Amino acid sequence: MKLQRNGRSKALAIGAMALVSSLSLAACGSDDNTSSSTATGSAGASSSAAQIACGKGGQLLAAGSTAQTNAIDVWKAAYGAACSGSTITYGGGGSGAGVQQFNQGKVSFAGSDSALKPAEVDASKAVCKTGQGINLPMVGGLISIVFNVDGVDKLVLDGPTVAKIFDSQITKWNDPAIAALNPGVTLPAADIQAIHRSDDSGTTANLTGYLAKASAGAWTYPASKTWAGKGGQSANGSAGVSAQVKQVKNSISYAELSYAQTNNLKSASIATGASKPVEATAANAATTFAKAKIAGTGSDLALSLDYATKEEGAYPLVLVTYEIVCDKGNKADTVDTLKSFLTYTISDAGQQAIGAKGYVPLPKELTTKVQAVIPTLA
Structure with a gap:
Protein backbone atom coordinates (compact mmCIF):
# COMPACT_ATOMS: atom_id res chain seq x y z
CA MET A 1 0.00 0.00 0.00
CA GLY A 141 -4.02 21.15 7.18
CA LEU A 142 -0.98 22.92 8.45
CA ILE A 143 -0.05 24.01 11.92
CA SER A 144 0.61 27.73 12.15
CA ILE A 145 2.98 29.02 14.79
CA VAL A 146 0.74 31.96 15.66
CA PHE A 147 2.11 35.00 17.45
CA ASN A 148 1.06 38.36 18.84
CA VAL A 149 4.26 40.34 19.42
CA ASP A 150 4.38 44.11 19.88
CA GLY A 151 5.69 45.81 16.75
CA VAL A 152 6.41 42.55 14.87
CA ASP A 153 4.48 41.74 11.70
CA LYS A 154 6.73 39.03 10.29
CA LEU A 155 8.65 36.42 12.21
CA VAL A 156 10.98 33.59 11.22
CA LEU A 157 11.58 30.61 13.51
CA ASP A 158 13.21 27.21 13.11
CA GLY A 159 12.83 23.83 14.81
CA PRO A 160 15.38 24.32 17.62
CA THR A 161 14.07 27.80 18.45
CA VAL A 162 10.42 26.72 18.51
CA ALA A 163 11.36 23.81 20.77
CA LYS A 164 13.23 26.06 23.20
CA ILE A 165 10.42 28.62 23.29
CA PHE A 166 7.79 26.02 24.14
CA ASP A 167 10.05 24.35 26.71
CA SER A 168 10.86 27.64 28.50
CA GLN A 169 14.53 27.53 27.47
CA ILE A 170 14.07 30.80 25.55
CA THR A 171 11.99 33.26 27.56
CA LYS A 172 12.55 36.71 25.97
CA TRP A 173 11.50 37.86 22.50
CA ASN A 174 14.85 39.59 21.92
CA ASP A 175 16.80 36.41 22.69
CA PRO A 176 19.87 36.13 20.42
CA ALA A 177 18.56 32.92 18.83
CA ILE A 178 15.36 34.65 17.66
CA ALA A 179 17.25 37.81 16.67
CA ALA A 180 19.65 35.78 14.49
CA LEU A 181 16.71 34.43 12.49
CA ASN A 182 15.17 37.89 12.10
CA PRO A 183 17.86 40.40 11.05
CA GLY A 184 16.58 43.95 10.85
CA VAL A 185 13.50 43.20 12.99
CA THR A 186 13.13 45.11 16.25
CA LEU A 187 12.19 42.50 18.82
CA PRO A 188 10.86 43.68 22.20
CA ALA A 189 12.67 42.86 25.44
CA ALA A 190 9.44 41.27 26.65
CA ASP A 191 8.69 37.96 28.30
CA ILE A 192 7.41 35.28 25.91
CA GLN A 193 3.92 34.08 26.78
CA ALA A 194 3.90 30.54 25.37
CA ILE A 195 0.49 28.85 25.18
CA HIS A 196 -0.09 25.14 24.62
CA ARG A 197 -3.12 22.85 24.46
CA SER A 198 -4.52 21.65 27.79
CA ASP A 199 -6.48 18.77 26.22
CA ASP A 200 -5.03 15.68 24.56
CA SER A 201 -4.61 16.92 21.02
CA GLY A 202 -3.59 15.54 17.65
CA THR A 203 -2.33 19.02 16.81
CA THR A 204 0.03 18.72 19.77
CA ALA A 205 1.06 15.26 18.55
CA ASN A 206 1.96 16.65 15.13
CA LEU A 207 3.79 19.68 16.56
CA THR A 208 5.82 17.51 18.91
CA GLY A 209 6.45 15.06 16.08
CA TYR A 210 7.95 17.95 14.12
CA LEU A 211 10.02 19.08 17.12
CA ALA A 212 11.31 15.56 17.70
CA LYS A 213 12.56 15.44 14.08
CA ALA A 214 13.61 19.04 13.44
CA SER A 215 14.86 20.54 16.73
CA ALA A 216 18.40 19.08 16.65
CA GLY A 217 17.79 17.51 20.05
CA ALA A 218 16.38 20.62 21.75
CA TRP A 219 13.03 18.87 22.25
CA THR A 220 13.74 15.91 24.52
CA TYR A 221 10.20 14.55 24.81
CA PRO A 222 8.49 11.95 22.58
CA ALA A 223 5.77 12.96 20.14
CA SER A 224 2.50 12.80 22.06
CA LYS A 225 -1.05 14.11 22.20
CA THR A 226 -0.35 15.14 25.81
CA TRP A 227 1.75 18.27 26.33
CA ALA A 228 5.09 17.62 28.05
CA GLY A 229 7.03 20.89 27.72
CA LYS A 230 7.95 22.94 30.77
CA GLY A 231 6.13 26.10 31.79
CA GLY A 232 3.79 28.18 29.70
CA GLN A 233 0.05 28.70 29.84
CA SER A 234 -2.61 26.36 28.49
CA ALA A 235 -6.00 26.58 26.81
CA ASN A 236 -8.55 24.08 25.57
CA GLY A 237 -8.92 23.32 21.87
CA SER A 238 -7.71 25.10 18.75
CA ALA A 239 -10.27 27.84 19.32
CA GLY A 240 -9.06 28.31 22.89
CA VAL A 241 -5.38 28.76 22.14
CA SER A 242 -6.18 31.04 19.19
CA ALA A 243 -8.37 33.25 21.37
CA GLN A 244 -5.62 33.44 23.99
CA VAL A 245 -3.01 34.56 21.46
CA LYS A 246 -5.39 37.18 20.12
CA GLN A 247 -5.92 38.57 23.63
CA VAL A 248 -2.46 38.21 25.20
CA LYS A 249 0.37 40.49 24.09
CA ASN A 250 3.75 38.93 23.29
CA SER A 251 2.22 35.47 23.10
CA ILE A 252 2.84 32.48 20.85
CA SER A 253 1.03 29.21 20.27
CA TYR A 254 0.17 26.69 17.57
CA ALA A 255 -3.13 26.18 15.76
CA GLU A 256 -4.46 24.92 12.46
CA LEU A 257 -4.28 27.56 9.72
CA SER A 258 -8.06 27.86 9.55
CA TYR A 259 -8.09 29.20 13.12
CA ALA A 260 -5.22 31.58 12.40
CA GLN A 261 -7.22 33.03 9.52
CA THR A 262 -10.49 33.18 11.44
CA ASN A 263 -8.83 35.10 14.29
CA ASN A 264 -6.64 37.29 12.02
CA LEU A 265 -3.48 35.98 13.67
CA LYS A 266 0.00 36.27 12.21
CA SER A 267 1.86 33.05 11.36
CA ALA A 268 5.62 32.60 11.55
CA SER A 269 7.63 31.38 8.57
CA ILE A 270 9.78 28.32 9.20
CA ALA A 271 13.48 28.11 8.37
CA THR A 272 13.92 24.49 7.25
CA GLY A 273 17.35 24.53 5.64
CA ALA A 274 15.90 25.45 2.25
CA SER A 275 17.23 28.56 0.52
CA LYS A 276 14.65 30.76 2.24
CA PRO A 277 12.12 30.44 5.09
CA VAL A 278 8.84 28.80 4.14
CA GLU A 279 5.58 30.64 4.74
CA ALA A 280 2.54 28.97 6.30
CA THR A 281 0.38 28.69 3.17
CA ALA A 282 -1.84 25.96 1.75
CA ALA A 283 0.29 25.78 -1.39
CA ASN A 284 3.47 25.21 0.62
CA ALA A 285 1.78 22.55 2.76
CA ALA A 286 0.55 20.84 -0.42
CA THR A 287 4.17 20.41 -1.48
CA THR A 288 4.78 18.40 1.69
CA PHE A 289 1.58 16.36 1.34
CA ALA A 290 2.58 15.43 -2.21
CA LYS A 291 5.48 13.42 -0.76
CA ALA A 292 3.44 11.69 1.95
CA LYS A 293 3.61 7.89 2.05
Whole structure:
Protein backbone atom coordinates (compact mmCIF):
# COMPACT_ATOMS: atom_id res chain seq x y z
CA MET A 1 0.00 0.00 0.00
CA LYS A 2 2.98 2.35 0.04
CA LEU A 3 3.06 5.19 -2.45
CA GLN A 4 5.69 4.57 -5.09
CA ARG A 5 8.33 7.18 -5.79
CA ASN A 6 9.18 9.06 -8.96
CA GLY A 7 6.11 8.89 -11.24
CA ARG A 8 3.60 8.50 -8.45
CA SER A 9 5.19 11.24 -6.32
CA LYS A 10 5.11 13.51 -9.37
CA ALA A 11 1.45 12.68 -9.89
CA LEU A 12 0.76 13.50 -6.25
CA ALA A 13 2.48 16.85 -6.57
CA ILE A 14 0.55 17.72 -9.72
CA GLY A 15 -2.75 16.68 -8.15
CA ALA A 16 -2.11 18.60 -4.95
CA MET A 17 -1.10 21.78 -6.71
CA ALA A 18 -3.99 21.56 -9.14
CA LEU A 19 -6.43 21.44 -6.25
CA VAL A 20 -4.71 24.27 -4.41
CA SER A 21 -4.71 26.44 -7.54
CA SER A 22 -8.46 25.99 -7.76
CA LEU A 23 -9.15 27.40 -4.29
CA SER A 24 -10.14 30.80 -5.61
CA LEU A 25 -12.90 29.08 -7.57
CA ALA A 26 -14.02 26.89 -4.70
CA ALA A 27 -15.36 29.27 -2.06
CA CYS A 28 -18.09 26.94 -0.86
CA GLY A 29 -19.80 27.43 2.48
CA SER A 30 -20.52 30.45 4.61
CA ASP A 31 -17.96 32.81 6.11
CA ASP A 32 -19.43 31.96 9.51
CA ASN A 33 -16.94 29.68 11.28
CA THR A 34 -19.16 28.98 14.28
CA SER A 35 -19.89 25.37 15.13
CA SER A 36 -23.68 25.27 15.19
CA SER A 37 -25.59 22.02 14.71
CA THR A 38 -27.80 23.50 12.01
CA ALA A 39 -26.39 25.28 9.00
CA THR A 40 -28.10 27.27 6.31
CA GLY A 41 -27.20 26.42 2.74
CA SER A 42 -25.27 29.12 0.89
CA ALA A 43 -24.82 29.27 -2.86
CA GLY A 44 -21.65 27.18 -2.44
CA ALA A 45 -23.45 24.62 -0.31
CA SER A 46 -26.29 24.41 -2.84
CA SER A 47 -23.78 23.86 -5.63
CA SER A 48 -22.08 21.07 -3.69
CA ALA A 49 -25.45 19.61 -2.70
CA ALA A 50 -26.23 18.77 -6.31
CA GLN A 51 -23.27 16.34 -6.27
CA ILE A 52 -24.17 14.49 -3.05
CA ALA A 53 -25.75 11.03 -3.02
CA CYS A 54 -27.69 10.87 0.25
CA GLY A 55 -27.85 7.88 2.56
CA LYS A 56 -30.93 6.51 4.30
CA GLY A 57 -31.05 9.41 6.72
CA GLY A 58 -30.99 9.65 10.50
CA GLN A 59 -28.56 11.16 12.98
CA LEU A 60 -24.81 10.65 12.66
CA LEU A 61 -22.84 11.38 15.83
CA ALA A 62 -19.13 12.16 15.73
CA ALA A 63 -16.51 13.85 17.91
CA GLY A 64 -12.81 14.59 18.19
CA SER A 65 -10.30 16.88 16.51
CA THR A 66 -10.98 20.58 16.92
CA ALA A 67 -8.60 21.27 14.02
CA GLN A 68 -11.23 20.00 11.58
CA THR A 69 -14.26 21.67 13.18
CA ASN A 70 -14.40 24.46 10.59
CA ALA A 71 -14.18 21.86 7.81
CA ILE A 72 -17.00 19.82 9.32
CA ASP A 73 -19.14 22.97 9.50
CA VAL A 74 -18.69 23.55 5.76
CA TRP A 75 -19.52 19.92 4.98
CA LYS A 76 -22.55 19.88 7.28
CA ALA A 77 -24.00 22.89 5.45
CA ALA A 78 -23.64 21.27 2.04
CA TYR A 79 -24.75 17.82 3.16
CA GLY A 80 -27.71 19.20 5.08
CA ALA A 81 -28.83 21.17 2.02
CA ALA A 82 -28.85 17.98 -0.05
CA CYS A 83 -30.01 15.46 2.54
CA SER A 84 -32.74 16.98 4.68
CA GLY A 85 -33.43 13.65 6.38
CA SER A 86 -29.92 13.43 7.83
CA THR A 87 -28.37 15.25 10.79
CA ILE A 88 -24.63 15.38 11.34
CA THR A 89 -23.67 16.27 14.92
CA TYR A 90 -19.98 16.83 15.63
CA GLY A 91 -18.59 17.57 19.05
CA GLY A 92 -14.98 18.74 19.37
CA GLY A 93 -13.15 17.91 22.56
CA GLY A 94 -9.84 17.04 20.91
CA SER A 95 -8.47 13.97 19.16
CA GLY A 96 -7.88 12.03 22.36
CA ALA A 97 -11.46 12.48 23.52
CA GLY A 98 -12.79 11.58 20.07
CA VAL A 99 -10.88 8.28 19.92
CA GLN A 100 -11.99 7.48 23.45
CA GLN A 101 -15.65 8.07 22.59
CA PHE A 102 -15.29 5.99 19.43
CA ASN A 103 -13.83 3.07 21.37
CA GLN A 104 -16.68 3.39 23.86
CA GLY A 105 -19.23 3.06 21.06
CA LYS A 106 -20.63 6.56 21.61
CA VAL A 107 -19.98 7.94 18.10
CA SER A 108 -20.09 6.58 14.55
CA PHE A 109 -16.75 8.14 13.68
CA ALA A 110 -14.03 10.12 15.40
CA GLY A 111 -11.77 12.84 14.05
CA SER A 112 -8.13 12.46 15.07
CA ASP A 113 -5.07 14.43 13.97
CA SER A 114 -2.88 11.42 14.73
CA ALA A 115 -3.35 7.85 13.60
CA LEU A 116 -4.60 5.18 15.98
CA LYS A 117 -1.92 3.59 18.12
CA PRO A 118 -1.77 -0.24 18.27
CA ALA A 119 -3.40 -0.26 21.73
CA GLU A 120 -6.24 1.93 20.42
CA VAL A 121 -6.74 -0.40 17.45
CA ASP A 122 -6.95 -3.35 19.85
CA ALA A 123 -9.47 -1.48 22.00
CA SER A 124 -11.60 -0.70 18.92
CA LYS A 125 -12.24 -4.41 18.30
CA ALA A 126 -14.68 -4.46 21.19
CA VAL A 127 -16.84 -1.91 19.35
CA CYS A 128 -16.13 -3.00 15.77
CA LYS A 129 -17.28 -6.52 16.64
CA THR A 130 -16.31 -8.07 13.30
CA GLY A 131 -13.45 -5.70 12.46
CA GLN A 132 -11.34 -2.88 13.86
CA GLY A 133 -10.82 0.87 13.72
CA ILE A 134 -9.03 2.25 10.66
CA ASN A 135 -7.64 5.67 9.71
CA LEU A 136 -9.09 7.44 6.67
CA PRO A 137 -7.21 10.71 5.87
CA MET A 138 -9.83 13.35 5.20
CA VAL A 139 -8.68 16.86 6.18
CA GLY A 140 -5.29 18.22 5.18
CA GLY A 141 -4.02 21.15 7.18
CA LEU A 142 -0.98 22.92 8.45
CA ILE A 143 -0.05 24.01 11.92
CA SER A 144 0.61 27.73 12.15
CA ILE A 145 2.98 29.02 14.79
CA VAL A 146 0.74 31.96 15.66
CA PHE A 147 2.11 35.00 17.45
CA ASN A 148 1.06 38.36 18.84
CA VAL A 149 4.26 40.34 19.42
CA ASP A 150 4.38 44.11 19.88
CA GLY A 151 5.69 45.81 16.75
CA VAL A 152 6.41 42.55 14.87
CA ASP A 153 4.48 41.74 11.70
CA LYS A 154 6.73 39.03 10.29
CA LEU A 155 8.65 36.42 12.21
CA VAL A 156 10.98 33.59 11.22
CA LEU A 157 11.58 30.61 13.51
CA ASP A 158 13.21 27.21 13.11
CA GLY A 159 12.83 23.83 14.81
CA PRO A 160 15.38 24.32 17.62
CA THR A 161 14.07 27.80 18.45
CA VAL A 162 10.42 26.72 18.51
CA ALA A 163 11.36 23.81 20.77
CA LYS A 164 13.23 26.06 23.20
CA ILE A 165 10.42 28.62 23.29
CA PHE A 166 7.79 26.02 24.14
CA ASP A 167 10.05 24.35 26.71
CA SER A 168 10.86 27.64 28.50
CA GLN A 169 14.53 27.53 27.47
CA ILE A 170 14.07 30.80 25.55
CA THR A 171 11.99 33.26 27.56
CA LYS A 172 12.55 36.71 25.97
CA TRP A 173 11.50 37.86 22.50
CA ASN A 174 14.85 39.59 21.92
CA ASP A 175 16.80 36.41 22.69
CA PRO A 176 19.87 36.13 20.42
CA ALA A 177 18.56 32.92 18.83
CA ILE A 178 15.36 34.65 17.66
CA ALA A 179 17.25 37.81 16.67
CA ALA A 180 19.65 35.78 14.49
CA LEU A 181 16.71 34.43 12.49
CA ASN A 182 15.17 37.89 12.10
CA PRO A 183 17.86 40.40 11.05
CA GLY A 184 16.58 43.95 10.85
CA VAL A 185 13.50 43.20 12.99
CA THR A 186 13.13 45.11 16.25
CA LEU A 187 12.19 42.50 18.82
CA PRO A 188 10.86 43.68 22.20
CA ALA A 189 12.67 42.86 25.44
CA ALA A 190 9.44 41.27 26.65
CA ASP A 191 8.69 37.96 28.30
CA ILE A 192 7.41 35.28 25.91
CA GLN A 193 3.92 34.08 26.78
CA ALA A 194 3.90 30.54 25.37
CA ILE A 195 0.49 28.85 25.18
CA HIS A 196 -0.09 25.14 24.62
CA ARG A 197 -3.12 22.85 24.46
CA SER A 198 -4.52 21.65 27.79
CA ASP A 199 -6.48 18.77 26.22
CA ASP A 200 -5.03 15.68 24.56
CA SER A 201 -4.61 16.92 21.02
CA GLY A 202 -3.59 15.54 17.65
CA THR A 203 -2.33 19.02 16.81
CA THR A 204 0.03 18.72 19.77
CA ALA A 205 1.06 15.26 18.55
CA ASN A 206 1.96 16.65 15.13
CA LEU A 207 3.79 19.68 16.56
CA THR A 208 5.82 17.51 18.91
CA GLY A 209 6.45 15.06 16.08
CA TYR A 210 7.95 17.95 14.12
CA LEU A 211 10.02 19.08 17.12
CA ALA A 212 11.31 15.56 17.70
CA LYS A 213 12.56 15.44 14.08
CA ALA A 214 13.61 19.04 13.44
CA SER A 215 14.86 20.54 16.73
CA ALA A 216 18.40 19.08 16.65
CA GLY A 217 17.79 17.51 20.05
CA ALA A 218 16.38 20.62 21.75
CA TRP A 219 13.03 18.87 22.25
CA THR A 220 13.74 15.91 24.52
CA TYR A 221 10.20 14.55 24.81
CA PRO A 222 8.49 11.95 22.58
CA ALA A 223 5.77 12.96 20.14
CA SER A 224 2.50 12.80 22.06
CA LYS A 225 -1.05 14.11 22.20
CA THR A 226 -0.35 15.14 25.81
CA TRP A 227 1.75 18.27 26.33
CA ALA A 228 5.09 17.62 28.05
CA GLY A 229 7.03 20.89 27.72
CA LYS A 230 7.95 22.94 30.77
CA GLY A 231 6.13 26.10 31.79
CA GLY A 232 3.79 28.18 29.70
CA GLN A 233 0.05 28.70 29.84
CA SER A 234 -2.61 26.36 28.49
CA ALA A 235 -6.00 26.58 26.81
CA ASN A 236 -8.55 24.08 25.57
CA GLY A 237 -8.92 23.32 21.87
CA SER A 238 -7.71 25.10 18.75
CA ALA A 239 -10.27 27.84 19.32
CA GLY A 240 -9.06 28.31 22.89
CA VAL A 241 -5.38 28.76 22.14
CA SER A 242 -6.18 31.04 19.19
CA ALA A 243 -8.37 33.25 21.37
CA GLN A 244 -5.62 33.44 23.99
CA VAL A 245 -3.01 34.56 21.46
CA LYS A 246 -5.39 37.18 20.12
CA GLN A 247 -5.92 38.57 23.63
CA VAL A 248 -2.46 38.21 25.20
CA LYS A 249 0.37 40.49 24.09
CA ASN A 250 3.75 38.93 23.29
CA SER A 251 2.22 35.47 23.10
CA ILE A 252 2.84 32.48 20.85
CA SER A 253 1.03 29.21 20.27
CA TYR A 254 0.17 26.69 17.57
CA ALA A 255 -3.13 26.18 15.76
CA GLU A 256 -4.46 24.92 12.46
CA LEU A 257 -4.28 27.56 9.72
CA SER A 258 -8.06 27.86 9.55
CA TYR A 259 -8.09 29.20 13.12
CA ALA A 260 -5.22 31.58 12.40
CA GLN A 261 -7.22 33.03 9.52
CA THR A 262 -10.49 33.18 11.44
CA ASN A 263 -8.83 35.10 14.29
CA ASN A 264 -6.64 37.29 12.02
CA LEU A 265 -3.48 35.98 13.67
CA LYS A 266 0.00 36.27 12.21
CA SER A 267 1.86 33.05 11.36
CA ALA A 268 5.62 32.60 11.55
CA SER A 269 7.63 31.38 8.57
CA ILE A 270 9.78 28.32 9.20
CA ALA A 271 13.48 28.11 8.37
CA THR A 272 13.92 24.49 7.25
CA GLY A 273 17.35 24.53 5.64
CA ALA A 274 15.90 25.45 2.25
CA SER A 275 17.23 28.56 0.52
CA LYS A 276 14.65 30.76 2.24
CA PRO A 277 12.12 30.44 5.09
CA VAL A 278 8.84 28.80 4.14
CA GLU A 279 5.58 30.64 4.74
CA ALA A 280 2.54 28.97 6.30
CA THR A 281 0.38 28.69 3.17
CA ALA A 282 -1.84 25.96 1.75
CA ALA A 283 0.29 25.78 -1.39
CA ASN A 284 3.47 25.21 0.62
CA ALA A 285 1.78 22.55 2.76
CA ALA A 286 0.55 20.84 -0.42
CA THR A 287 4.17 20.41 -1.48
CA THR A 288 4.78 18.40 1.69
CA PHE A 289 1.58 16.36 1.34
CA ALA A 290 2.58 15.43 -2.21
CA LYS A 291 5.48 13.42 -0.76
CA ALA A 292 3.44 11.69 1.95
CA LYS A 293 3.61 7.89 2.05
CA ILE A 294 1.01 5.42 3.24
CA ALA A 295 2.19 3.66 6.39
CA GLY A 296 -1.01 1.71 7.10
CA THR A 297 -1.89 -1.70 5.70
CA GLY A 298 -5.02 -3.03 4.05
CA SER A 299 -7.85 -0.52 4.28
CA ASP A 300 -5.98 1.53 6.89
CA LEU A 301 -4.56 4.60 5.14
CA ALA A 302 -2.46 6.16 7.92
CA LEU A 303 0.23 8.43 6.45
CA SER A 304 3.91 9.01 7.09
CA LEU A 305 4.67 12.75 6.90
CA ASP A 306 8.15 14.22 6.48
CA TYR A 307 8.41 16.85 9.23
CA ALA A 308 12.13 17.27 8.53
CA THR A 309 11.73 18.17 4.86
CA LYS A 310 14.20 20.70 3.43
CA GLU A 311 12.62 20.81 0.01
CA GLU A 312 12.18 24.28 -1.44
CA GLY A 313 8.74 25.68 -0.66
CA ALA A 314 7.70 22.70 1.51
CA TYR A 315 6.09 23.77 4.79
CA PRO A 316 7.06 21.10 7.34
CA LEU A 317 4.45 21.57 10.06
CA VAL A 318 1.54 19.74 8.45
CA LEU A 319 -1.18 17.56 9.86
CA VAL A 320 -3.86 15.31 8.48
CA THR A 321 -7.10 14.66 10.32
CA TYR A 322 -8.26 11.07 10.02
CA GLU A 323 -11.86 9.98 10.29
CA ILE A 324 -11.69 6.88 12.49
CA VAL A 325 -14.27 4.27 11.47
CA CYS A 326 -14.74 0.52 11.75
CA ASP A 327 -13.70 -1.37 8.65
CA LYS A 328 -16.36 -3.92 9.62
CA GLY A 329 -18.92 -3.77 12.41
CA ASN A 330 -20.14 -0.18 12.01
CA LYS A 331 -23.50 0.70 13.55
CA ALA A 332 -26.12 -0.88 11.28
CA ASP A 333 -28.55 2.03 11.53
CA THR A 334 -25.99 4.68 10.53
CA VAL A 335 -23.45 2.94 8.28
CA ASP A 336 -25.31 3.96 5.11
CA THR A 337 -25.33 7.64 6.10
CA LEU A 338 -21.72 7.37 7.29
CA LYS A 339 -20.61 6.12 3.88
CA SER A 340 -22.68 8.77 2.10
CA PHE A 341 -21.26 11.62 4.19
CA LEU A 342 -17.65 10.46 3.88
CA THR A 343 -18.05 9.93 0.14
CA TYR A 344 -18.96 13.60 -0.15
CA THR A 345 -16.21 14.88 2.15
CA ILE A 346 -13.46 13.12 0.18
CA SER A 347 -14.89 14.16 -3.20
CA ASP A 348 -13.30 16.93 -5.27
CA ALA A 349 -16.21 19.21 -4.35
CA GLY A 350 -15.84 18.48 -0.63
CA GLN A 351 -12.09 18.97 -0.62
CA GLN A 352 -12.24 22.20 -2.62
CA ALA A 353 -14.97 23.58 -0.35
CA ILE A 354 -12.76 23.39 2.74
CA GLY A 355 -9.80 24.75 0.78
CA ALA A 356 -11.52 28.13 0.93
CA LYS A 357 -11.37 27.93 4.74
CA GLY A 358 -7.61 27.52 5.07
CA TYR A 359 -7.35 23.75 4.71
CA VAL A 360 -5.21 21.88 2.16
CA PRO A 361 -7.11 19.74 -0.36
CA LEU A 362 -5.56 16.29 -0.32
CA PRO A 363 -3.71 15.04 -3.42
CA LYS A 364 -5.87 13.27 -5.98
CA GLU A 365 -3.96 10.00 -5.76
CA LEU A 366 -4.64 9.86 -2.02
CA THR A 367 -8.33 10.81 -2.26
CA THR A 368 -8.79 8.07 -4.87
CA LYS A 369 -7.50 5.51 -2.36
CA VAL A 370 -9.90 6.77 0.33
CA GLN A 371 -12.78 6.72 -2.15
CA ALA A 372 -12.03 3.06 -2.85
CA VAL A 373 -12.19 2.10 0.85
CA ILE A 374 -15.45 3.85 1.81
CA PRO A 375 -17.83 1.54 -0.15
CA THR A 376 -16.25 -1.48 1.58
CA LEU A 377 -17.23 -0.29 5.08
CA ALA A 378 -19.80 -2.58 6.64
